[in-house]
Amino acid sequence: MSQDKFLLNQSAWRLIDESITARSRSALESFAMDDALCQLVGQQESVPVVRTWVHDRTIVLGIQDHRMPFIQEAIQKIKQNGYQAIVRNSGGLAVVLDEGVLNISLIFSEQKSAIDIPIGYEAMLSFVKLLFPEIDEQIEAYEIVGSYCPGSYDLSVGGKKFAGISQRRLRQGVAVQVYLCVEGSGAERAELIREVYETGLQGQPTKFSYPDIQPHVMASLSEILGAQLTVNEVMIRLQLLLRSLTDDIRHGTLTDEELDLYGFYLQRVVDRNQKMLS
Structure with missing residues (x-):
């Protein structure tokens, strides 16, 4: 069995589903939650976690995005479009979150053996292909030039x-x-992200090369499948997939002790975000 498949075949998975409960909360809470779970799983105080989360209209900026010469104007533009703006605590560039975007986090421990960066990516690629078997052979992983937050996966x-x-x-x-x-x-x-860059850069030269967004290179799964697919339907697929991977699925939220750790990471994320946007 390849290592990425081995990562998915855990003896137990913990499922934390926030695809409905997180919608009205700040996306900063999700980044804090993943940090807390990283520590818990990393230190083997929790079995590996699958966490799902959806947030209402938010544009998550990357660290480079907040360095745009006209960042305050860009944030105003985001607000005018009815979105919140936050800066994430990890790499990457701007992405859009809304009720039609499902985020999935797979959280593993490196306590017993290291997980190479490519193996982590391949594990998620395998997971997505298993979620959508009708297009699994058509799904490709390479950088889509002209997309927002472009990357090799x-x-x-x-x-x-x-x-x-x-x-x-x-x-x-x-x-x-x-x-x-x-x-x-x-x-x-x-198109939303294209407007954010247009407003934040205003043609000024910058050291960092921001993506030239070409909206036509992006689509939703509903558009690709030519059929209306909902986040709730994907959640049902995900739960069935987990059942095929293990007999031991643990549901439930954080314990009181885990909530204390989450509070620590949330404060850190909120403080950092305020500093970035001030």
């Missing part, structure tokens, strides 16, 4: 990107995160 079908994978490593924990554009228009989301 952009997931696409026929050159249309529907997902992007990132990783965060902390205290021997590895969080591999994917955002899946499930519902709605991929191009409309990309």
Whole structure:
């Protein structure tokens, strides 16, 4: 069995489903949650975790994005479009979150053996292919030029990107995160980000090379499949997939002790975000 498949075949998985409960909360809470779970899983105080999360209209900026010469104007633009703006605590560039975008985090421990960065990416790629068997052979992983938050593990079908994978490593924990554009228009989301860059850069030369967004290279899974797919339907697929991977699925939220740790990471994320945006 390849190492990425081995990562998915855990003896137990813990499922933390926040696809409904997190919607009205700040996306900063999700980044804090993954940091807390990274530590818990990394230190083997929890079995590996699958966490799902959805947030209402938010544009998550990367560290480079907040260095745009006209960042305050860009944030105003985001607010005018009815979105919140936050800066994430890991790499990558701006992405759109809304009720049609499902985020999945797979959280593993490196306590017993190291997980190479490519193996983490491949594990999530395998997971997404297992979620969508009807297109698994068409899903490709390579950088889609013109997409927002481009990277070598952009997931696409026929050159249309529907997902992007990132990783965060902390205290021997590895969080591999994917955002899946499930519902709605991929191009409309990309147009939003294109406007953010246009407003934030205003043609000024910068050391960093920001993406030249081409909205037509992005699509949702509903658009790719040519059928209306909902976040709730993907959640049902995910739960069935987990059942095929293990007999031991543990549901439930954080314990009181785990909540204390989460509070620590949330404060850190909130303080950092305020500093970035001030």
